[in-house]
Amino acid sequence: MVNRHNIVLIGYGKMGSALHQGWLKADFPATYSIISPSQLPRSEGSCHYYNDVQDSAFQEALKNADIVMMAVKPQKMREVCAQIKPYVSVSSLILSIAAGQTLQTFEGYFSAQQPIIRSMPNTPSAIGKGVTGYVCNDACSDTQKQLVHDLLNISGAVYELNSEDLIDPLSAISGSGPAYLFYFTEALTQAGIDAGLPADVAADLARQTMVGAGALMEAAPDTPPSTLRENVTSPGGTTQAALSIMMNGDMQDIITKAIHAAVSRAKEL
Numbered sequence: 001m002v003n004r005h006n007i008v009l010i011g012y013g014k015m016g017s018a019l020h021q022g023w024l025k026a027d028f029p030a031t032y033s034i035i036s037p038s039q040l041p042r043s044e045g046s047c048h049y050y051n052d053v054q055d056s057a058f059q060e061a062l063k064n065a066d067i068v069m070m071a072v073k074p075q076k077m078r079e080v081c082a083q084i085k086p087y088v089s090v091s092s093l094i095l096s097i098a099a100g101q102t103l104q105t106f107e108g109y110f111s112a113q114q115p116i117i118r119s120m121p122n123t124p125s126a127i128g129k130g131v132t133g134y135v136c137n138d139a140c141s142d143t144q145k146q147l148v149h150d151l152l153n154i155s156g157a158v159y160e161l162n163s164e165d166l167i168d169p170l171s172a173i174s175g176s177g178p179a180y181l182f183y184f185t186e187a188l189t190q191a192g193i194d195a196g197l198p199a200d201v202a203a204d205l206a207r208q209t210m211v212g213a214g215a216l217m218e219a220a221p222d223t224p225p226s227t228l229r230e231n232v233t234s235p236g237g238t239t240q241a242a243l244s245i246m247m248n249g250d251m252q253d254i255i256t257k258a259i260h261a262a263v264s265r266a267k268e269l
């Protein structure tokens, strides 16, 4: 018989619900107990939803949890951890997806003996195309690491980091990264409108181009993006005219500064 894992989700906003929906679709063998003040679906099957930490059924679920996933905003984390701590077993694994909250912070909220994994997924995880990096504290067993790896792997690629110092740069690249690409799509749309295209046509062209370029990278994992770029750049042609503006201008500088800002902000949270 398949071993069903008890997973408790604390917070059911954009990221918590996206991950959960992916695990459900993949039929991961688990029973889920989910708490969030927001509007929640009705409990059914393997999913039990709660609004109140004082609910004794929820407290029981916490006591028996294999994994307690923390998916509230970083600013709420201290308060929420204090609320649940009395019911969390010292052997349950705490899995955080919060930006900027360190392993040491969580050890402060719970204890240094508590197994804790700090992870950083991104929103494409909702459709199994995500990237998640994670780092573990010393209290995690190999079995717990494997369980979390398997769980996160449902949502896309997974990287175990050997140093927590790497998680803020990872967050700045892949955690926030989808927003940069959406912004680039918006900018491309606006440039198309400025060049005379109808707004809806410009939006479709920009969007489908991003989708197609992403799919090409996915289809050719061993081909570097620079080669894919060169494949569409004839010497002296139109693409080269555009790229010479981007590459000789300060685009790399802006991107480097933006990533630096994201890393700095993560350290402040």
Ligand SMILES: NC(=O)c1ccc[n+]([C@@H]2O[C@H](COP(=O)([O-])OP(=O)(O)OC[C@H]3O[C@@H](n4cnc5c(N)ncnc54)[C@H](OP(=O)(O)O)[C@@H]3O)[C@@H](O)[C@H]2O)c1
Pocket: 010, 011, 012, 013, 014, 015, 016, 035, 036, 037, 038, 039, 070, 071, 072, 073, 074, 076, 080, 097, 098, 099, 120, 121, 122, 123, 175
């Ligand atoms: N969104 C991303 O792209 C992304 C990527 C990687 C990591 N993350 C991390 O994921 C975490 C959640 O982000 P999000 O974007 O999903 O935020 P969100 O949509 O605002 O979700 C946060 C959820 O926590 C709930 N909540 C608030 N107080 C609570 C409490 N006392 N107990 C239980 N639940 C409570 C909120 O309910 P109400 O709405 O009713 O307040 C909301 O459903 C953050 O720590 C963030 O750093 C997000």
